[in-house]
Amino acid sequence: MKDIADHLFDILENSVKANATKVNIFLEIKKNIFFCTVEDNGSGIKDIDVTDPFVTSRKTRNVGLGLSLLKKAMEDTGGFLKIYNMEKGGAKLEFEMIISHIDAKPLGDMASVFVDAIYSWPTVDFDIIGRIGCKKKPIFRSVEIKNIFSYFEMQHNEVRNFIYYSIKDELEKAGINFQFKI
Amino acid sequence: MKNLEELKKIKERVKRDLDLRAGKHRVKIVVCLGTCGIAAGARQTMNTLVDCINSSGKSDIIVTTSGCAGFCEQEPMIRVQVEDKEPVVYGKVDPKAAEEIFEKHILNGEIVGKYLFSKGN
Numbered sequence: 001m002k003d004i005a006d007h008l009f010d011i012l013e014n015s016v017k018a019n020a021t022k023v024n025i026f027l028e029i030k031k032n033i034f035f036c037t038v039e040d041n042g043s044g045i046k047d048i049d050v051t052d053p054f055v056t057s058r059k060t061r062n063v064g065l066g067l068s069l070l071k072k073a074m075e076d077t078g079g080f081l082k083i084y085n086m087e088k089g090g091a092k093l094e095f096e097m098i099i100s101h102i103d104a105k106p107l108g109d110m111a112s113v114f115v116d117a118i119y120s121w122p123t124v125d126f127d128i129i130g131r132i133g134c135k136k137k138p139i140f141r142s143v144e145i146k147n148i149f150s151y152f153e154m155q156h157n158e159v160r161n162f163i164y165y166s167i168k169d170e171l172e173k174a175g176i177n178f179q180f181k182i
Numbered sequence: 183m184k185n186l187e188e189l190k191k192i193k194e195r196v197k198r199d200l201d202l203r204a205g206k207h208r209v210k211i212v213v214c215l216g217t218c219g220i221a222a223g224a225r226q227t228m229n230t231l232v233d234c235i236n237s238s239g240k241s242d243i244i245v246t247t248s249g250c251a252g253f254c255e256q257e258p259m260i261r262v263q264v265e266d267k268e269p270v271v272y273g274k275v276d277p278k279a280a281e282e283i284f285e286k287h288i289l290n291g292e293i294v295g296k297y298l299f300s301k302g303n
Contacts, residue, residue, distance in 0.1 A: 006220050013215065017249070060252055066217045116225055120215065120247040148189055149196070155244070156196045157236040162189065 003108025004034070004097065007073060009116060010066045011038055011093060016121045017057070018042030020090065026129040026136065027110070029175050032100040033079075034107070041090040050083060070095060077101035110176055111168035115160065118142045122151050128167070130174025139170040208242040209288055212261040216250025223276060224258035230277040231260070234284040243288060256299055262287055273299035 020042030056064025071081040079096040128140040213228045256273030263269045
């Protein structure tokens with residue numbers, strides 16, 4: 001994938017396929033480290049190494065690349081990827097990238113990831129959590145948009161743009177605005 | 183979250199606008215958004231189609247997504263389902279191709295042979 005945004009969208013699709021109805025995404029950039037966690041309330045992962053490209057829940061073939069590609073992208077920079085089931089149910093994915101590493105991919109358009117997710121999977125709630133000051137706080141909750149607009153109304157350009165720029169704004173305030181840094 | 187007041191005003195405007203245009207969906211475009219699609223740039227293709235729909239002012243066309251179709255080397259792929267016509271699948275649809283297909287096929291009913299992958303079920 002050309003940037004982290006594409007990888008993240010791919011990961012969100014995994015949660016949706018696991019029948020999650022709520023996905024929480026935490027994003028943080030601290031000094032030269034980009035850290036992200038994705039928690040969902042889906043059916044969780046099996047007790048095998050799901051980051052192996054030959055392990056997949058797909059039925060048409062036995063190759064699933066999403067997680068293994070992201071894992072490689074992170075490890076190439078000295079970062080990591082971990083995925084496990086949570087006690088309360090659902091799965092949690094954590095990954096970290098060292099931004100100053102020469103092989104670090106750009107973040108890409110992170111706001112568009114959430115806009116695309118909300119439009120592709122309207123029955124799933126997505127919450128973005130960021131760090132404001134020292135606390136972790138939700139900076140965007142798709143359920144707030146759905147409380148105001150119907151899915152049909154959301155198709156209107158003005159609404160879509162508003163959602164996109166709101167998310168972009170909140171992400172910047174939470175410090176997610178890095179592209180490259182040497 | 184930004185200004186909830188602002189959002190409510192937008193809702194008023196949007197509601198009036200959409201009430202005027204209410205109608206059934208004549209065309210459904212399905213964009214493959216599996217890992218292969220995303221890696222090939224299908225999100226840009228999808229956003230281009232959404233922009234085309236908005237510029238055209240038509241309210242009877244929707245874009246939805248699906249997972250991998252199994253023909254990964256043809257990604258990005260889109261399926262165009264026009265009411266009462268057989269579905270048409272296009273391959274290697276980059277944003278430029280998406281605009282061409284939107285204009286020629288979706289607006290004018292003319293299938294674009296250059297990107298055609300398959301027709302019918």
